[in-house]
Amino acid sequence: MADPTNSEIAAAFDELGDLYELDGAIIHRVVAYRNAAKVTRDASVSVAQLTREGRVTELPGIGATLETKLVALVETGAIPQAERLRAKFPAGLLEMTRLPGLGPKRARRLYEELGIDSLEALETAARQQRIRDLRGFGARAEENFLAAIARATADAEARGGNGSGRFVLDRALAIAEPLLELLRAHPTSHQVELAGSARRWGESVKDLDIIATADDPRALAEALAASDLVESTAGLGDNGARVRTHSGMGVDLKVVAPDQFGNVLQHFTGSKEHNVALREAAVKAGLHVSEYGILDDASGETLRCATEQEVYAKLGYAYIEPELRENRGELQAARLDGGSGLPELITEADVKGDLHSHTTASDGKNEIEQMAEAAQALGYEYLAITDHSASHGFGDDVSPQQLEAQIERIHAANAAFPGIELLAGSEVNILPDGSLDYPDELLARLDWVIASVHSSFSLGEAAMTERVIAAIDHPSVDAIGHLTGRKIEARPPYALDVTRVIEAAARTGTMLEINGAPDRRDLNDVHARAAAQAGVLILVDSDAHRTRTLASSRRYGIATARRAWLTAAQVANTRSWKEFAPLRKRVRAGG
């Protein structure tokens, strides 16, 4: 039996937490399961493997009891307590608790006292006005349930199957950036900053939070409500506004006093896990952190902070960049008394070349020369032209003969553009058996090869892992592209043992890419951090299919690298061409 993946284990813990909550367990026990789910999801090594080695309690938040459950899950594929609780509570009951405004306590009473065990049953009972007779419920509750069900149904239909209600970050920023510009340009505003997961450069966001200071808060709120992007306004006052854009995204503007701006920005930037850990640590020092300030037990006074730097300094930390605020060790590292220190994170300005781009030879929209000009405009020293390979399909395939002609064209362009090194490359398909779809002699003639999986996504973990490692072992493969194949909010990663892939890449000197396409960002932050720690050189690539995405995708790749704690030195394409060229596997092997 294949080991459960970290995300499968995390899902099992989340479900168990939900079930225990329905069962009336004390909240701290429920939180312990949710915390364990998060820790598992963020773990850079296989938690199933750690379990079999008897080392799983080394993970923070996993103790003896959870270890027992993990052993059962790894050895038998199931957790007995979960089976028992699933039999006790119908699946529809868990769905009911996901309705906004209905939690586990009240859902359970609806089930036990009225037999309501699904959203459908809840809707029927509300329409028949059978809920209002229950103690603690009223006519208002019935109205709210019906409205919540209608909203959930309408949202699901509007999204056409993407049930999460989240927006991939590039769509969110396409709304946030013009709104920030509008608010910053307004005569009454002083400071205007994005908060929330968008400021942390998360993969997707639910809504936007903007924190501001202004001489006339209401005027600023009215300016937001008057924007062309805004469809409707739910609330507007002296503290800000809550609006909804035409794309369906909620935007919350909070206008605050200047001397609290740092507290509020820190609070609403999150993440929740970062803030909880920050506040727990503060309590031990007699300090209580909230969005309003830091209450000191000793003096009884609340310290207000105009900047986030002051907030972190008062609590004993160096400033922590938003991308790191996920409770993945940043608080311990940032401690001013004995922390190991935070890394100096890579920036967009560090990038000196791009190793993954497409042209009209396959499915790109621009010619080699146009891509070269665009790369030069970004100040790049090198650009790899890596069109798709012989088996790609969709009319975008490049036959071996066509590739030979493409090599000539790229070399000619390279001569015509003396300021930039143009690499004749390919994004070659890794076939299901791990072989590549060009002859070895042809691959050896290229300057650069990035190998990717574009077919047969459901091979299963063992076969997929062998498939990718076979490509890594090929002497002409310099790097692996978008390792897990996921599309954010659209397609899950395929089953793959990333730990083994990282080992193989480290062993062979094969680079691993962070693909900067905003819906890929693959490697993700957790995988990229693990790979870099294992000594693998990381690439930040655009996978550009047109000139403008060379730059627009770079920022998502860099954001992912920063969330992975990466420094410029850990990313190969921050090097000059002279330094980068000999790092290619094909050059190293050739001596």
Next chain:
DNA sequence: GCCGTTTTCGGCCCGACTGTTTTCAGTCG
């Protein structure tokens, strides 16, 4: 259920809002 520079037992972040209630539990972020 986890965890320990006040603890191996007794704690475990902070505040707002809502609806149903006469002081608060449940829910959410």
